Amino acid sequence: MAFIKISEEPSIYSKLETKSIRELLEDINREDRKVAEAVHQAIPQIEKLVASVVPRMHRGGRLFYIGAGTSGRLGVLDASEIPPTFGIPPTRIIGIIAGGDVALRSPVENAEDDKEQGWLDLMKYHINEQDTVIGIAASGTTPYVIGALSEARKHHILTACITSNPDSPMAAEADIPIEMIVGPEFVTGSSRMKSGTGQKMILNMISTTVMIQLGRVKGNKMVNMQLTNQKLIDRGTRMIMEELGLEYEVAKSLLLTAGSVKKAIEVYKRSL
Incomplete structure (x- = not known):
């Protein structure tokens, strides 16, 4: 057939x-x-x-x-x-x-x-x-x-x-x-x-x-996204602000130093 x-x-x-x-x-x-x-x-x-x-x-x-x-x-x-x-x-x-x-x-x-x-x-x-x-x-x-x-x-x-x-x-x-x-x-x-x-x-x-x-998302957020433009840096910064209660510039600095939202949150919590 x-x-x-x-x-x-x-x-x-x-x-x-x-x-x-x-x-x-x-x-x-x-x-x-x-x-x-x-x-x-x-x-x-x-x-x-x-x-x-x-x-x-x-x-x-x-x-x-x-x-x-x-x-x-x-x-x-x-x-x-x-x-x-x-x-x-x-x-x-x-x-x-x-x-x-x-x-x-x-x-x-x-x-x-x-x-x-x-x-x-x-x-x-x-x-x-x-x-x-x-x-x-x-x-x-x-x-x-x-x-x-x-x-x-x-x-x-x-x-x-x-x-x-x-x-x-x-x-x-x-x-x-x-x-x-x-x-x-x-x-x-x-x-x-x-x-x-x-x-x-x-x-x-x-x-x-x-x-x-595989753990690449937390909650409903792209916490491992690459920071390839200002829009994504801003989005990541606001994720960190929401999670950690930090001011915008502090959160942004932490994000850029760590390289990702997930790493930034982990680094900050280890420092407490």
């Missing part, structure tokens, strides 16, 4: 070019509202994955995202946002895209069709059994990702995937498949839309929950 890609079935909307701007926006938004529910249905699988990733990262393991096109770009985006948000090295969560960094801005011809290259790209990082690999592909059929997951499993590395189609070839290579069934896209086959939105939501859920579980 042929594998059916729900994500590439014809849109339920037609004659888009005849619609008004308001009609197009309303219709796109109507479809987007389906994404959150599809992600909600996948929470048990997301929970299983996070519960498996956290102890591995406690032991020094890393989390790899691997994908092509939109899926690869979203993985690289999520990985790149973790160090400034949670203050961990960029070597702990790594995004890999078929075709390399040039593919972040421009398509790389046939990059996603190479079934061997995904594993070769992972090997550049000396990947090992403590690590986790999450393949991302709306179709669930991308050779670059399938090959990477298949080889990872052969090397006893935990594998997972995020896809918009049930029972896909990619899911067959994943220990923990996350199947987010958002249905046909508004523009037929344009997986940058609902599938991409859902992938972004799930990646946010995975990385944020992992970081909280």
Whole structure:
């Protein structure tokens, strides 16, 4: 029986070019509202994955995202946002895209069709059994990702995937498949839309929950964020003021000396 890609079935909307701007926006938004529910249905699988990733990262393991096109770009985006948000090295969560960094801005011809290259790209990082690999592909059929997951499993590395189609070839290579069934896209086959939105939501859920579980958040605050601009320095200063009851300039000086909100609070409490 042929594998059916729900994500590439014809849109339920037609004659888009005849619609008004308001009609197009309303219709796109109507479809987007389906994404959150599809992600909600996948929470048990997301929970299983996070519960498996956290102890591995406690032991020094890393989390790899691997994908092509939109899926690869979203993985690289999520990985790149973790160090400034949670203050961990960029070597702990790594995004890999078929075709390399040039593919972040421009398509790389046939990059996603190479079934061997995904594993070769992972090997550049000396990947090992403590690590986790999450393949991302709306179709669930991308050779670059399938090959990477298949080889990872052969090397006893935990594998997972995020896809918009049930029972896909990619899911067959994943220990923990996350199947987010958002249905046909508004523009037929344009997986940058609902599938991409859902992938972004799930990646946010995975990385944020992992970081909280690893102690990178206190209360509801980013106490380990990197102080890369004045806005974040001000935010960190106010966190310290709230926590320790200090004046603004004292809190700011303490923050800049310590380098993070968490360290600043620890240093101050040790000095008492």
